[in-house]
Amino acid sequence: MIAHISGTLLSKDASAAVIDVHGVGYEIHISTRTSDGLPQPGEQVALHIHTSVREDAITLYGFPDSSEKRLFLLLNTVSGIGPKLALAILSGLEPAALCSAISLKDSKRLTTLPGVGKKTAERLCMELAEKMLAFTVELGPLPTKASALPTASEGFAIHDAASALMNLGYPQETAWQALRSVQQADPAKAAEMRVDELIRAALRSMA
Known part of the structure; x- marks a missing residue:
């Protein structure tokens, strides 16, 4: 192999x-x-x-590293998640933030990821919440619900913007690609944008 x-x-x-x-x-x-x-x-x-x-x-x-590879393999153990969806999930959240969302059973945040519906999010939380603690040493301590704050590159605003674009009828992959292009153009500015600003910027990138 x-x-x-x-x-x-x-x-x-x-x-x-x-x-x-x-x-x-x-x-x-x-x-x-x-x-x-x-x-x-x-x-x-x-x-x-x-x-x-x-x-x-x-x-x-x-x-890029062995821990993300193991996280990918762990995602594949969940019923209904194959390699394609596992990569889509890793595309939507950095490993530390993903581990945090699953360990805290934050299914609402998980449903903003490409291809993840309510049932899939619930399965992720149910089957992997305890196993995600194994990544604590490698990825740093996972935040508690009381202290959990979005990082500059992964603010909750971008997930809310993705959800809003999907509600407007855009496919999940299209919405995330547009938001990623906004992030890549100016990461610092994108991290400070409000949800409505991210939506407008994403729509402009798709025009």
Whole structure:
């Protein structure tokens, strides 16, 4: 099984990257967050890999570190969550914030993630709440409900904005991609935006 790949980045988009290793190009499925953190094509890159072997395909999934890889595998143990949805979840929340939301059983916040409905959010909380505590040492102490505050890059406003865009009829993936583009354009400004400002900025990016 392939567990790690390092080489030259040939191309990337929001969901996949191609890495050249001694003349062989490996297509690796990644989260939007992982894609955002990759360098420009032509530069060296390394990813931790999970290899999925099925009768009809061998698929590689890439992660920036081993803890995120284990989190991905843990998400896949939940009924109804496969690799594609697990990557979508990792695209919507950074690992520490995701662990916090699940351990605190914050199903409302989880339903703002791409592809996560009420039942899926409840299953995540029910099946993984206790297991998420295993990531405390690696990702830092998880906040309590009383002290939990959004980080600058993951304020609750952006999740409320995503929910509002979906209520307007935009698909979850489209809404999140638009909001990610707003974040990438000016992370500091996006972190201070109100929900209505994020919605307007996202709509402009889709125009």
